[in-house]
Amino acid sequence: MYIHSQKVEGLLVDAQTRCRHYSSDKDVIAIKFPCCDTYFPCFMCHHSYADHAPTVWKREQFHTKAILCGVCGFELTIRQYFDCDSKCPKCQSGFNPGCQNHYHLYFET
Template identity: 40%
Template sequence: MSNIRLKGALLDDETRCVHYHSPLDVVALQCYQCRTFYPCFACHNEREDHIFRPWPKTAQREHAILCGVCRTLHTIEAYQSMTHCTNCEAPFNPKCALHAKHYFE
């Protein structure tokens, strides 16, 4: 997956960042506008000249979610009902749902 552009204030190789760095914060999300993966919307907004643009409801089948542990891509539709990565079983932070409006319409 060397073609995945991952940016942000990363703290480790599993996509934890200065804003979200619990053991469960192992997801990177792709901005709809620039198609770049960031560990969170705050990392994106600090580095880009635009705010993180959420994915439209019509894009539910786009692979816009990256598991930071195994680097598996997930669709938006699948991620929104996942509690863990279906490939490596890494648990995902359930509190990410509190920020869903930044990522998905």
């Protein structure tokens, strides 16, 4: 599915990047995986669709745009995402703060 001109793979349930695994009001981001340069709503969607094991973003790559706001289409760098206080810096839509519990699945910690 294309969301704001970005292709997002996975078990999507709507056009704001919510998926079958995470579909609350605030589950409105997709994360680009460095192993395949593809956006997915979550690590479980990557597992369902990709034919390879995921890799995480290294600290020296945190300047890379790898987070997509499903509400407005703004692409955040990983550093911007860490520093945004769970809100899109462009449209102010709230992101799920519980995603922090899964950072180790996406980012070098």
